[in-house]
Amino acid sequence: MTRSFLASGDLHLLHQTLVQAGFEVIGPRVKDDAILFAPLNHVDELPWGWQEQADAGSYRLQHTAGRRAFAWNTGPQGLKPWLFQPEQVLWRADNTEEGLCFRAVAPKPKRLAFIGLRGCDLAALNIQDQHFMAGPYADRFYRAQREQLLIVAVNCARSADTCFCVSTGDGPEARSGFDLLLDELDDGYLLQSGSDRGAAIAAQLPLKKATGKQVTEANALLAGASRQQRIMPSEAELAQLVDRLDHPHWQQVAERCLACGNCTSVCPTCFCSKQDTEGDIRNRQAEQVQRWDSCFSEQHSYITGKVVRPEIRHRYRQWLVHKLATWQQQFGRSGCVGCGRCIAWCPVAIDLVEEARALLADKPPEDDHG
Numbered sequence: 001m002t003r004s005f006l007a008s009g010d011l012h013l014l015h016q017t018l019v020q021a022g023f024e025v026i027g028p029r030v031k032d033d034a035i036l037f038a039p040l041n042h043v044d045e046l047p048w049g050w051q052e053q054a055d056a057g058s059y060r061l062q063h064t065a066g067r068r069a070f071a072w073n074t075g076p077q078g079l080k081p082w083l084f085q086p087e088q089v090l091w092r093a094d095n096t097e098e099g100l101c102f103r104a105v106a107p108k109p110k111r112l113a114f115i116g117l118r119g120c121d122l123a124a125l126n127i128q129d130q131h132f133m134a135g136p137y138a139d140r141f142y143r144a145q146r147e148q149l150l151i152v153a154v155n156c157a158r159s160a161d162t163c164f165c166v167s168t169g170d171g172p173e174a175r176s177g178f179d180l181l182l183d184e185l186d187d188g189y190l191l192q193s194g195s196d197r198g199a200a201i202a203a204q205l206p207l208k209k210a211t212g213k214q215v216t217e218a219n220a221l222l223a224g225a226s227r228q229q230r231i232m233p234s235e236a237e238l239a240q241l242v243d244r245l246d247h248p249h250w251q252q253v254a255e256r257c258l259a260c261g262n263c264t265s266v267c268p269t270c271f272c273s274k275q276d277t278e279g280d281i282r283n284r285q286a287e288q289v290q291r292w293d294s295c296f297s298e299q300h301s302y303i304t305g306k307v308v309r310p311e312i313r314h315r316y317r318q319w320l321v322h323k324l325a326t327w328q329q330q331f332g333r334s335g336c337v338g339c340g341r342c343i344a345w346c347p348v349a350i351d352l353v354e355e356a357r358a359l360l361a362d363k364p365p366e367d368d369h370g
C-alpha cells in the first residue's frame with residue numbers, strides 16, 4: 001500500500017471529512033484519569049502529549065512535553081462496549097387481557113468513525129466478529145452496529161510495559177481491518193487506506209507523497225515499539241495448558257484473585273453474557289436484558305442446580321485455559337491479542353504472562369508473590 005503524508009495542522013480536515021460523510025467521530029479522550037473512547041467534537045480534544053504508564057495492577061496517565069495525539073497505547077476499553085453493549089434489552093413482553101404480547105427491540109445503530117484503534121483492537125474485533133456474526137445465529141445488535149463502523153487505526157510508536165502483541169502476532173502494526181491507517185510522526189501522519197471507503201476519505205485530504213525519510217522514521221518507531229515488549233509463550237506452548245489442570249499454581253493464584261471480573265470486563269475478546277428477566281411491580285410488563293457476565297462469577301457456572309466451578313481456582317483456570325489454549329480449538333487462534341489490559345486493571349496485579357509462564361514451567365515455581 002502506498003503511503004501519503006498529512007501535516008499535523010491538517011488533522012482536523014480528516015475529522016471534518018468524516019463528519020461531512022455522515023459519521024459521528026469517536027476518538028480517544030482523557031476522561032477519569034484514563035484514555036477512553038468517546039465522541040470527539042474536534043481534534044483539539046485528542047489526548048495531545050498524554051501517555052500511560054501501565055504495569056501489573058497499575059495504570060497512570062502522564063503528560064509529556066511531546067505534541068503527539070497517539071503516544072498512549074491502550075485505555076481500559078477499546079471497541080467492545082460499542083458493539084457488544086454492557087447492557088442490552090433484547091425484547092419486551094406486555095401482560096394484556098388477551099395474554100402475553102411479545103415485542104422485539106430493534107437495533108439502533110449509528111454511523112460511527114473510530115479514530116485511534118490499534119492493531120490489538122482490530123485483532124480483537126476480528127475475534128468478536130467470528131463469535132457474534134459467524135454461523136446461523138448472528139447477534140443482530142452486534143451485526144447492525146458493526147456494519148456502520150469506519151475505522152481509522154494508528155500504528156503504535158511505543159509499547160507500554162504490559163504490551164505483548166508481538167508475541168500474539170497482532171501488533172504493534174495494524175495489518176488489516178482498517179479503512180485508514182496512520183503512523184504519527186513529529187510533524188504529521190503517514191496515511192494509507194485499507195478499503196475503498198478509506199480511499200474515498202483520503203482523496204478529500206490535502207495529502208503529499210510520503211518521503212523515504214518519513215517512511216524510514218515510521219518503520220523505526222514500529223521496530224522500537226516491538227523491541228520494548230515482553231514475551232508471552234507461543235500458541236503451541238500455551239496449548240499445553242490443558243495438561244496442567246492439576247498444577248499447584250492455580251491455587252497460588254486463587255489465593256490472590258478477588259474474582260472481581262475486572263480482567264474479563266476489560267478484555268476486548270471476552271464475550272460472556274447472562275440474561276435477566278425484569279418485570280415491573282404491577283406485573284404488566286417485562287424486559288429480557290442481556291448483560292456482560294464473567295467466568296469469575298459463581299453463578300456463571302450454575303448448571304441444573306449446581307455451580308460447577310465453585311472455587312476461585314476453578315474459575316481462574318477456566319479463564320486462562322479457555323483464553324489461551326482451548327480457544328485455539330474453537331477459533332483457530334488464541335483468544336489473547338496481547339493488549340495487556342487484564343494485567344494493568346487487575347487490582348491485585350495478577351499478570352497473565354507471568355502466570356502462563358509459571359504454569360508451563362516443568363517444575364512448579366516457588367510462590368514469589370508474597
Ligand code: SF4
Binds near residue numbers: 257258260261263350
Ligand atoms: S485475575 Fe485480577 S482482575 Fe481477574 S478476577 Fe482475579 S483479581 Fe479480578
Ligand code: SF4
Binds near residue numbers: 338339
Ligand atoms: S487476555 Fe488480557 S492481554 Fe489478552 S486480550 Fe484479553 S485483556 Fe488483552
